[in-house]
Amino acid sequence: MELFLEIFLVITALAIVLNVIFKLFDIPTIIGYIVTGIAISHMYDMGNREEIAHVAEFGIVFLMFTIGLEFSFKHLMSMKKEVFINGGLQFLITSAFITLLVLRAFDTMSLEISIIIACSLALSSTAIVLKILNDTGKISQAYGKKTLGILLFQDLAVIPILLMVDFFASSGDVEIEILVLKTLVSVVIVVSLLFFIGKYVFNSFFHTILKTDSHEIFIASVLFIVIGSSFLSHSFGFSYSLGAFIAGMLIAETSHKHAIEADLIPFRDILLGLFFITIGMQIDFEIIANNWGLVLFLLIGVMTLKAVVVYVIIKFQVRRRIAIKTSLSLCQVGEFALAILALMGTKDLLDRETSGILIAVIVISMFLTPFILNNLNRIANKFENEMPTENEDVYIQPQTIKDHFIIAGYGRLGQMIVQELKQKNLKYVVLESDLSLVELGRSRGENVYLGNIIDKQTLKEAGIDNAYSIIVAIANEQKLEIVAELLKSMKLGIDIFIRYTGSEKKDLFKNFDNNFHFIKEERAIAQLMLSRALKEKDKIS
Template sequence: MATEAAGSDLVHVVALLAAGVVAVPIFKRLGLGSILGYLAAGLVIGPFGLGLFSDPEAILHVAELGVVMFLFIIGLEMEPSRLWGMRREIFGLGMLQVGVCALLLTCIGLATGFPVAVSFVAAAGFVLTSTAIVMQLLEERGDMASPKGQRMISILLLEDLAIVPLLALVAFLAPGGADMSWAERLIDVGIGLASIAGLVLAGRYLLNPLFRILAESRAREVMTAAALLVVLGSALAMELGGLSMAMGAFLAGVLLSESTFRHQLEADIEPFRGVLLGLFFLAVGMSLDLTVVWANWMTVAAYVVAYMVVKGLGIYLVARFLKSGHREALERAVVMAQGGEFAFVLYSSALAVGIIDGQANAMLTAIIIISMVLTPLAIVVLRRITPADEQTLEGVDVADGLTGSVLVIGFGRFGQIASQPLLLRGIDVSIIDNDVEMIHAAADFGFKVYYGDGTRLDILRAAGAGKARAVLICVDKAEVSVRIAEQMKAEFPLVPVLARAYDRGNAMALIRAGVDYQMRETFESALLFGESTLRHLGAEEEEAAEVIADVRRRDAERLELQIAGGIKAGRGLMKGNMPVPTPLTQPKRPGQALNEEAAIVLGKPATAK
């Protein structure tokens, strides 16, 4: 019997792993994200799919630790100073958006005949946006550090913190909750504050010495166990204090964000966080009661549309009220219009205290899940129907009549460094870029950058390209650099053009366009890195320099052969820097440069695509 039970448990574990492994890559390939893959996989293997699991609530209870660990990782990224710097966005923008959306969504419940308590709980759950979905979208689009991304993160932080007072409100709104005496309420508040204070004191005075002692023992598994102990212990402390487990983990992360062990903790927690968070969404997918949804599909569909539209409208109005542009406000409204994972926690609490019944919980859970499924699709539609970003040129000078000796096109990280020697030599440099935010940022540091699109011939003329002694193409997009080079050589063939190349393929395209000089952005820095490595391994300075010169010569020869033969650059491990076969000579003296293995690597053919 014991063997049968163990075999049954193993079947469940294998089913969970297989569902995630199969579904997630498919959904990511379709551009729908890993979270929706987990949700769909959970639905398939759950009680309303293949029926491999009959009690998703048990899995969900364990998998909630994934959300806890996710909040801990977020806390590690939020240093106290950074949180303090974002306080206006968190407690201003965040509170305003949560308040407005909660009020609007509560009115929907009241208008459709539900009691105040049920309407508020349903609305409050939907207000809590999915942190996992939004953070993933921001990361995929590279907007984590952008101003609009930071504003979304601030709102998410406030919503994550809001789960604490919302859970307290659920207890108060429960039947009999209003009968609690003031003394009982004060005791509950005191216990919660004591839990927070105890966690802060432990994080400030105990955790760093603890990890220092453990690090000296050099037992990696003990460090991993300690990291888990910190996360789960802080979550337990908050839960015992009547607060949110996720709140405790987030506070622990913030307290350790400036610790010297921060990166070690993140590395130790990350595998558990990823697996458990995936398990959480699998369990959520299993919890979708298709029987209830099918029996009430019109009601569910109506509330999904109403909640998403009204919440999106509230987000848009708040954003515009606080002076955000139309495009940013609309994008924020679409990205954050769904409900989130904390709604499941809130609805479970409301079910436990009797505010809602099992059928209402199933319907609300279905509404949240469907809204999460629709979010990636809504973003795709938004990108299709909205025009490209329109930038305001307020306070920005447009390139017109510039007469600099050197014209620099693109003032990102590459253009800034490339222009410094020219400026130090007193050379008259004109700089154009089409990123308004970057132009404003450059002005703060004393750089005069003009607005202009280098791919337009009229802009190149206005920027003085025809009279310049040299034109530097420093843009970061390969196809744009080639277009500018072609324009320059067609219209101003006598002006020297020096270009930044993204990779080998881009370098070949620039050479064909006729540029006078091109440089792959990482090539020389990588050679210097390799030369320093040789010296650290004991090579003499002259010997290391000779090796690097040999590598540089071989690369130039291969580049010429590729251009002459019309060979495409490879797209393998080195993104187009893998060489094609060339004759390799042995070093003239032992230890000069490359051993046999290195020679084989340098001679390995690239796969042309």
């Protein structure tokens, strides 16, 4: 027990110190967690890491559940092209090419084992990619949706990969037809059970829980649903995260999704941090040193193949810039590949050295991913001169104007603010994450761009250094609070105006600097109505 507490304290202290230092250089927290794992693996003999890995896997489970909350079954069916066509083509084509690469790298490896390894390397990192896209709000952008669709198919593809492992490990004891039939029956049972529970139980269940007026009971019931749906999925041979995702989509149909999402975020982020620490613990530097040429060959080969395949598939559907950003978002290898390699090791399908080489390739690709994702715009800009495309003016470009307003959101309120600024001949730049609203604003000849208010590079391109003030006109209260907190952490030093509704300011926004001005929407409307009424009174007088 004392050793456990010591390791826990060291891990926590290291993670905090490293992330504080890394944040000074804009290095993502994911990297801090991975480096923490590397350090801990050299400081302590962790013994059986499998139990820690199982706990850490629930970071992905909670992530997939919160993603599912944003995507109901109707939404998923509207993405069927992204999921089943793009995802299916990416997985099959990438697996075929990587199989040839693996056979070239390991001369003595059989074709069957090479196919399993290639299929696992064709998977990308759900945990890293979706976390960063969620944190930056870019999951709703065109390339974010394309990326999500392919990642969802990859989660489904884990099932046939696990089937292949079982089949080749059984040495002919189990017929493949029986395995396939068993899997199909399991799919029907799991989906039917979760759909029935979601349609007929969730609403009444949460209604009963809310009657207790106990926040801790509500959180406990949410945790029970997440872990229960994951356990049900795993009991039938599927990944924990698949069951959590389906449960999230079912709850997305209820009126409780926003409250549930807000309560789960702390659990999700803590467990995700633990997951990335376990990733760092799996790096064996001795194997890397002895096989660095092979590791480098596989790393460059796999990441290049994945990026090229995704780009070729996507470029016929969207602008080239979106295709570039989607391909770069998916070029790494994902966490499920580590689980598949571990399973192959336990079934004696893979030796320790080969497994160590592949783990090194996977972890290094994951290590590079945050740097790639956080610089997608810069990388895409370098290709723009060589690849001119249509309608690129929707993307924010470096602004040269001064003393202008930066407006976040082009909904109804944002549109009204723009009209007022235009009437007064004042300069402005609008940042909006919804492409349809951006295109609406561009059609009106207004200075509206596709961008994210919480992205530092986007703010810089919007001319934040020379701006007069920022006006946040976002309607979603939960997102509004997140945006306010992030703008506060940036310490911009200019006036920031934020509208809010419903709750009192003191409940939502605490300890903000004097440059933040919070305007309650109801009060603003009352003042406007009174002002109009007094003007009419003066006319009559």
